[in-house]
Amino acid sequence: MQAVLFDFDGTLADSYPAIAASVNFVRAQRGLPPLPESAVRVHVGRGPGHLLTHTVGVGDPAENERIYRQHHPTVMRQGTRLLQDVAPTLMRLRERGLRLGVCSNKPVAYTRELLEELGVAGCFEAVLGPEDVARPKPAPDMLLACLARLGVPAPLAVYVGDMTVDV
Structure with a gap:
């Protein structure tokens, strides 16, 4: 991976x-x-x-x-908080040499601003939103575009989401 x-x-x-x-x-x-x-x-x-x-x-x-x-x-700033254990998990993944990206149907400017505000923006090499692709999730376009930016083939990546629309 x-x-x-x-x-x-x-x-x-x-x-x-x-x-x-x-x-x-x-x-x-x-x-x-x-x-x-x-x-x-x-x-x-x-x-x-x-x-x-x-x-x-x-x-x-x-x-x-x-x-x-x-x-x-x-x-959005005062109404958003990082979930428990997210920051240390991201750090461990980065320490293991994994490349990290975010694919969200939230407008990408909001996602980037919140990642900065939450102190984890530096963990991610690519952050994509619906503006970056022809079809938002659940279409695969965003995930494939993110992997292309990272230079990683799909079989060597995993995606973590919380809803069926994520896949």
């Missing part, structure tokens, strides 16, 4: 409080009551468009996504 690729939300970090806060901000703009985090969580993983279609469901989808993207940076 030469590389390990990771999903971000739910695998490296718990960002569900921030995601739920932004969803509920959009819902409030539409006159809807807030949803509990658990109701938001089940729709995370396929990007903001999918998330908002299933958690807001009214109003112009493009406008809902614009509101979400405008609000999310105001809460």
Whole structure:
């Protein structure tokens, strides 16, 4: 094995409080009551468009996504934390010579900013998001593009995620 690729939300970090806060901000703009985090969580993983279609469901989808993207940076730092044992695990993998990457359907700018904020950005040689490929996960495009950037063939890599959309 030469590389390990990771999903971000739910695998490296718990960002569900921030995601739920932004969803509920959009819902409030539409006159809807807030949803509990658990109701938001089940729709995370396929990007903001999918998330908002299933958690807001009214109003112009493009406008809902614009509101979400405008609000999310105001809460994402304080609403995201590294999951337990992630940092030492990443360090051990790097010490063993493995190349690490992140493949997330979260907008790549958010993922990069959060990796910096959480102090683990330096562990990863490649960070990709839906903007980097023609088809987001579960299509294989993002994982294959990440492996190409790392120069590692697919049979020599593993992917770690927490949802079926990850594969």
